[in-house]
Amino acid sequence: MKSICVIGIGYVGLPTAAMFASKGHRVVGYDLNEKAVNALNKGEIIIEEPGLGDLVKDVVAKGFLTAQTTCPDDCDVYIIAVPTPINPDKTADMRFVESATRAVVPCVRKGCIVILESTSPPRTVEDLMLPILKETGLEIGEELLVAHSPERILPGRVIEELRTNSRIVGGINEKSSLAVKEVYQSIVEGEIHITTSTTAEMCKLMENTFRDVNIALANELAKMSEELGVNAWEVIRLANCHPRVNILNPGPGVGGHCIALDPWFLVEKSKNAKLIHQARLNNDSMPEFVRDKIEKIIGGLNGKSVAIYGVTYKPNIDDVRESPVMHLVDLLKNAGVNVNICDPHAAEKIEGKGIYEAAEGCDILVLGVNHDEFKNVDFAKLTAKMSAKNILDTRNFWSKADVEASGAKYYLLGDGNK
């Protein structure tokens, strides 16, 4: 059994650490965030993810998982799962990967393995990490094995997907790839594919870029549909009956730590990433498009009241990072709108109101995220105390008939038939 250090015990690192610990590895979570470290040592978690709390509680109680604010020097494997955000100019902020790599240097010895899990621009392992790791004095690829193995988990299904997803392992040489494959074999039931580190970096970025470009196409369709008097959702439903077509859904934009950011890493590194760049711009324009639609429906913005239901970047999670709906909230506030937020999942992060209170006195209720809690709402009760009974559904989540039976008016993003 190898001892494993996971650097960065956040959304990716913590479940990974807990999974390895559940297989009997001694795992140390190293994080600069004392709150995360202290919580973990008590067997508690500070993020929302189904099944993670119980798993962590169990492995901490059994002594397989501990956490600390310094990098341990007695582990066999060092997995880096720190953030890779973007700078305001849309270039990658690699300071966390750089400092985590530097932290590893005094801790590793002959035979150790360093794995980068963070999503990173192409050539990060080769151009950023290897020059730092050479400072160990170890022969890279022989005495110190290095690979990139991108994480592809879906928030909300992390525990299941860590186990069942296939995995890409991109070593700096074959020896590294094989050693890292063996590490993951203790937790991964899916296939583990071996390639080079730069190919692995490109794969992860292209997976998310594929989805971003597809969503940009759907959003462009939604905009064209409103212009041309067509219902984009019906177009997608019918077009997707074609056996080789799969258009994704339009919405108020693309958010989260992955799909909304990763394509920029390609734009930064290659002047040929033109379609990818345009797709990003299309998706980033959606909050403005929704704001303008709200303005049209309620006849202005300044002094109006808008209720936003759901502000996380996707349903049934608590993560508001890069959330396009939070951007919409800011746009509305900047236009002089009084905004009420209702989000049962983000309640700890964003101050909000209850489902049947948030719409009180509002001119419109906007469904931003289709959380399960909003599924079976009582529309009559929901809209009873609204100043004007308007509902804008940006997700095609609610039934027009149900909304209209309550006496409210139903608007759908991308429905040009209105």
Ligand SMILES: NC(=O)c1ccc[n+]([C@@H]2O[C@H](COP(=O)([O-])OP(=O)(O)OC[C@H]3O[C@@H](n4cnc5c(N)ncnc54)[C@H](O)[C@@H]3O)[C@@H](O)[C@H]2O)c1
């Ligand atoms: N969240 C996801 O669903 C997801 C999915 C796939 C890939 N990724 C990628 O995984 C990486 C990590 O993302 P995340 O969502 O887990 O981030 P996160 O912010 O939830 O967690 C990162 C943790 O790293 C810690 N940290 C930062 N710098 C450190 C350092 N130098 N030493 C020790 N700890 C440090 C932070 O305190 C934080 O607790 C990113 O590259 C992200 O793009 C995320």
